Amino acid sequence: MKLEKDSVSADSTPVMELRGVHVVHKTRTGGLFRSGSVRAIDGIDFSVRRGETVGVVGESGSGKSTLARVLVGLQKPTEGEVFFEGKPMSFDAASRRALGRTVSVVFQDPATALNPRMTVRDQLLDPLAVHKVGSPTEREKRIRELLDLVGLPASALDVLPRQISGGQRQRVAIARALALDPAIVVADEPTSALDVSVRAQVLNLLTDLKEALNLGLVFISHDISTVRYVSDRIAVMNRGSIVETGPADEVFLNPQQDYTRTLLAATPTLLKPETTQGKP
Numbered sequence: 312m313k314l315e316k317d318s319v320s321a322d323s324t325p326v327m328e329l330r331g332v333h334v335v336h337k338t339r340t341g342g343l344f345r346s347g348s349v350r351a352i353d354g355i356d357f358s359v360r361r362g363e364t365v366g367v368v369g370e371s372g373s374g375k376s377t378l379a380r381v382l383v384g385l386q387k388p389t390e391g392e393v394f395f396e397g398k399p400m401s402f403d404a405a406s407r408r409a410l411g412r413t414v415s416v417v418f419q420d421p422a423t424a425l426n427p428r429m430t431v432r433d434q435l436l437d438p439l440a441v442h443k444v445g446s447p448t449e450r451e452k453r454i455r456e457l458l459d460l461v462g463l464p465a466s467a468l469d470v471l472p473r474q475i476s477g478g479q480r481q482r483v484a485i486a487r488a489l490a491l492d493p494a495i496v497v498a499d500e501p502t503s504a505l506d507v508s509v510r511a512q513v514l515n516l517l518t519d520l521k522e523a524l525n526l527g528l529v530f531i532s533h534d535i536s537t538v539r540y541v542s543d544r545i546a547v548m549n550r551g552s553i554v555e556t557g558p559a560d561e562v563f564l565n566p567q568q569d570y571t572r573t574l575l576a577a578t579p580t581l582l583k584p585e586t587t588q589g590k591p
């Protein structure tokens with residue numbers, strides 16, 4: 312039930328580490344007898360530690376969500392190794408359950424991620440009940456702490472998702488992701504479905520929580536300027552591979568790959584690197 316984290320620096324052992332991971336999806340391509348496969352992830356190395364934000368950026372279909380699914384234990388790699396807290400992850404029910412307590416996820420659209428028929432209280436109590444955490448009194452205390460952490464009043468406990476705004480719904484989804492005191496939060500396009508006016512607030516909330524709780528944050532987005540804003544390191548994905556990785560400012564200001572330059576060229580002028588700003 313305690314929220315404060317030990318002060319572990321970002322250079323400690325990774326909580327999650329992927330080595331040479333491939334994910335191939337089997338597909339049916341129209342008709343009973345035709346099938347194929349899609350290489351969603353094609354041999355990637357990736358790691359995330361407490362206290363750091365790793366941004367994952369790439370165009371639609373580059374494999375970002377598949378990577379997220381591997382990190383949260385929903386997708387077993389076709390090939391390669393995943394280490395969870397330094398030990399090989401087997402992806403059986405018990406190890407997925409342990410992973411589910413330590414690595415949580417915030418999805419793009421809180422309207423679909425939250426159950427429309429459950430009050431905020433029940434949405435927040437649910438992970439605590441599933442993992443049998445605390446007594447009823449402790450759970451009630453914990454969900455109030457969670458609301459406070461994400462900047463919502465206790466009066467929000469008794470409302471349904473449709474009775475609050477999109478930004479507030481995403482705050483509830485973030486609170487739920489924090490319920491089990493995770494070490495890592497994987498945020499897959501967490502602001503893309505929100506009004507532009509509230510995106511910065513949700514980004515700031517995530518970075519504040521990362522600092523306050525010493526979380527590892529994996530921030531996934533197609534928008535490299537947003538990724539730079541929140542990340543310490545960036546991994547650029549293209550067609551299932553990580554084509555460039557490094558400190559956020561270095562990747563942004565001095566990209567080594569044409570693909571990264573193409574992504575940067577598509578960002579709004581004001582957010583382009585200083586080196587190109589103001590030039591025609």
Ligand SMILES: Nc1ncnc2c1ncn2[C@@H]1O[C@H](COP(=O)(O)OP(=O)(O)OP(=O)(O)O)[C@@H](O)[C@H]1O
Pocket residue numbers: 336337338349350351369370371372373374375376377378533
């Ligand atoms: N369950 C699945 N079955 C078949 N193919 C899949 C499946 N999931 C993903 N793919 C394919 O794998 C590739 C990578 O998809 P993925 O969703 O990981 O990319 P993405 O970068 O997250 O894209 P987006 O931003 O559009 O969500 C795509 O070609 C996609 O069509």
